[in-house]
Amino acid sequence: MCSKLEEAMETLISVFHTYSGREGDTEKLSKKEMKDLLQNELGEFLETQKDATSVDKIMKELDENGDGEVDFQEFVILVASLTVACNTYFCESS
Structure with missing residues (x-):
């Protein structure tokens, strides 16, 4: 069974590769891929x-x-x- 941190690392890798390679290089995010990732995965933050x-x-x-x-x-x-910015915000808000 994976730890929470290991699960988080797997999720980070998975999310990146879900968007990378839709256009061209499978190991990089194009501007459009990055925009899609930001809108879909970080929409609330942004x-x-x-x-x-x-x-x-x-x-x-x-x-x-x-x-x-x-x-x-x-x-x-x-x-x-x-993540650092969110941690700082939540620590200051507490």
């Missing part, structure tokens, strides 16, 4: 985001190697950053 260029900004910040796509490592950085 609901208050009214900036139409938010996906462009996120892609630019994450795309460390400048190839116009987000690989798994870059994706994990996004999830980790959002």
Whole structure:
């Protein structure tokens, strides 16, 4: 039986690969794939985001190697950053 953390890691990997490869490289998220992932998987977190260029900004910040796509490592950085921000918010709200 997997621990909660192992399940979370499996889910993270699974979600990434559900969206990657719909267009082109199966190991990277294109801008459209990233937009779909953000809307479908993080919709509630991003609901208050009214900036139409938010996906462009996120892609630019994450795309460390400048190839116009987000690989798994870059994706994990996004999830980790959002998790830290949520933890900080909830700790301050308590």
